[in-house]
Amino acid sequence: xxxxxxxxxxxxxxxxxxxxxxxxxxxxxxxxxxxxxxxxxxxxxxxxxxxxxxxxxxxxxxxxxxxxxxxxxxxxxxxxxxxxxxxxxxxxxxxxxxxxxxxxxxxxxxxxxxxxxxxxxxxxxxxxxxxxxxxxxxxxxxxxxxxxxxxxxxxxxxxxxxxxxxxxxxxxxxxxxxxx
Numbered sequence: 001x002x003x004x005x006x007x008x009x010x011x012x013x014x015x016x017x018x019x020x021x022x023x024x025x026x027x028x029x030x031x032x033x034x035x036x037x038x039x040x041x042x043x044x045x046x047x048x049x050x051x052x053x054x055x056x057x058x059x060x061x062x063x064x065x066x067x068x069x070x071x072x073x074x075x076x077x078x079x080x081x082x083x084x085x086x087x088x089x090x091x092x093x094x095x096x097x098x099x100x101x102x103x104x105x106x107x108x109x110x111x112x113x114x115x116x117x118x119x120x121x122x123x124x125x126x127x128x129x130x131x132x133x134x135x136x137x138x139x140x141x142x143x144x145x146x147x148x149x150x151x152x153x154x155x156x157x158x159x160x161x162x163x164x165x166x167x168x169x170x171x172x173x174x175x176x177x178x179x180x
Contacts, residue, residue: 028088041088048093051081052100059104061111061142068164070108074101075166082168086175094168105165106146106155126154 029044057063058073078101082094113119116137123133132150139145146152161167 027084043085043088043090043093047085048097051077051097055097055101055104059101059108061108067105067108067112070105071164071166074105075164078166078168078171082172082175086172090172091169094172097168101165101168102157102160103146105160106151107142109155110142110146110151123150123154126159128154 027044027047028041030039030041032038033040054077055074058070058077063070078097082090085093110119113122120133120137123136124130128136128150136145136148136150139148157167
């Protein structure tokens with residue numbers, strides 16, 4: 001690990017002549033942390049956009065496979081991405097990734113429920129009051145309804161985890177503990 005960091009440092013100095021914040025190497029970007037007075041690694045926007053694109057493709061509402069299969073595929077992508085970038089500062093990025101994955105996965109579940117009667121029954125099964133379930137079941141537009149409190153409460157993060165959806169933030173903490 002030390003030699004890899006040393007090699008990266010010399011490469012940056014040689015190529016960019018002390019302009020370290022502009023450097024991108026092996027998919028990492030760099031920034032200066034003033035409190036610690038040293039450079040840190042982060043995920044550049046391009047790498048984040050790549051993983052977001054993969055997640056969008058895997059959580060497409062058009063892709064007619066079971067949601068458990070989608071959860072497995074998403075977990076595979078998230079594990080690979082985090083295992084590569086775990087040495088950088090990616091906690092906030094992993095939280096953002098988690099938010100996007102959960103939101104899009106809720107949309108996939110909502111799409112599988114098809115008609116309002118099924119949506120109503122399933123929301124009541126998940127503990128939503130009949131009045132709120134009736135209002136949510138009649139909503140139009142997947143994106144809008146999946147941001148409502150009713151649907152987010154019914155398909156909570158804990159329920160999605162039981163369903164098989166991997167949390168990027170939890171996996172990051174677990175992966176970092178294994179390294180240290």
